[in-house]
Amino acid sequence: MEAGHLLYGPPDTGKSTMIDAMANFLDYGVYDLELTAVKNNTELRKLFIETTGKSIIVIEDIDCSVDFTGKRHKDKASSDKDSDNDDKPKLLIEPEKDDATKLTLSGLLNFIDGLWSACGGERIIIFTTNHKEMLDPALIRRGRMDKHIEMSYxxxxxxxxxxxxxxxxxxxxxxxxxxxxxxxxxxxxxxxxxxxxxxxxxxxxxxxxxxxxxxxxxxxxxxxxxxxxxxxxxxxxxxxxxxxxxxxxxxxxxxxxxxxxxxxxxxxxxxxxxx
Structure with missing residues (x-):
């Protein structure tokens, strides 16, 4: 089974119900990770390590849980190269200077990748969002979030x-x-x-x-x-x-x-x- 899942779609379309069904079917425990309560990358790493095997780690509303880069803004460089791209804001990965004092998107990505290497299929991470288009492609690329499931009306x-x-x-x-x-x-x-x-x-x-x-x-x-x-x-x-x-x-x-x-x-x- 794929280790990373992205559930996306309008509100109240059954994303939480889907997670519960997966947990019941697999007999996995569920960890609901609230990123707004995580102070920095070190704390995030500790929380992940404390999870047990055969568990589902859920981060709901990943697009608005934390302002990973300090502010949301448009990727001006990419828009200059391709004027056909839309102007929707994205969560962009940028070099951060204070990784030890704040939670960053790159910190989340790096640890997820490390978790896959260390734990394999014993842990599943699920992101949910109402706005898939708001997410940086690096966050949901294949190999990190292998399964994208649209939850529609x-x-x-x-x-x-x-x-x-x-x-x-x-x-x-x-x-x-x-x-x-x-x-x-x-x-x-x-x-x-x-x-x-x-x-x-x-x-x-x-x-x-x-x-x-x-x-x-x-x-x-x-x-x-x-x-x-x-x-x-x-x-x-x-x-x-x-x-x-x-x-x-x-x-x-x-x-x-x-x-x-x-x-x-x-x-x-x-x-x-x-x-």
Whole structure:
């Protein structure tokens, strides 16, 4: 099994659930490493060494856990060479002077590579992120993070697997409506599954009731998303109007200053002529 895994995708799409499932299947322990609590590279090294064999080391939200380079900025050199590259900020690896006093990205990378050499497949490291594009390629390159798994919103094919597992249903007259709503609505597999899970392990729920409940949940999610979009558009419009008003006020003040300067300049010319 690959030692490094990257789970990426929108929030609430089952990344944590996937990690739990992996741990249960492999019978591995899980270490949740909070990088914001790690002071420096030495402390990070000690934490890794203290982990036992047959364990999964999880670093969630790796893109925002720590500002590894002091600040996020654009790779100007690469953008100059290739103007077709996007301008999204990345976590860049740079030479650090105070490696002993702070946690750095290069320190993390170096120790991960050393861990692979020392421990082999006894330990698995999993990074999670909502923004894969924010990560430096060196952090997630093949050989370091060999398995990249996208955790997306539930598709109709994914729903059918859940319906088979939870309801023992392969086809149903309501599947068409579910498919239509899933194509228009973002809902995580976890949320879909919650509407299909049996009330108890011994008794399966009624497929009609579950599917109707899921349809209602999808409709509500669709309405909430539409309302959020309208609110966002309204806030953007208000912000734009406010910025326009501020610009006009600033312009008016500058014009008033120029008007005030004109009489003063004229008076100065008159006095100079009198002399």
């Amino acid at each position: 539930c598709s109709f094919e994914g729903f059918k697997v859940l319906a088979k597992n939870y309801l023992d249903v392969i086809e149903h007259e309501l599947f068409g409506e579910v498919q239509h709503l899933l194509e228009e609505t973002d809902m995580s597999p976890t949320d879909v599954a919650e509407n299909l899970m049996p009330m108890s392990k011994k008794k399966k729920r009624d497929p009609d009731v579950c599917l109707i409940g899921l349809i209602e949940a999808l409709k509500q999610a669709k309405e909430e998303a539409a309302a959020a979009k309208v609110k966002e558009a309204e806030e953007a419009q208000v912000k734009k109007a406010k910025e326009k008003e501020e610009t006009e006020v600033k312009k008016a003040k500058e014009e008033d200053k120029e008007k005030d300067k004109a009489p003063e300049a004229a008076n100065g010319d008159i006095k100079q002529g009198d002399k």
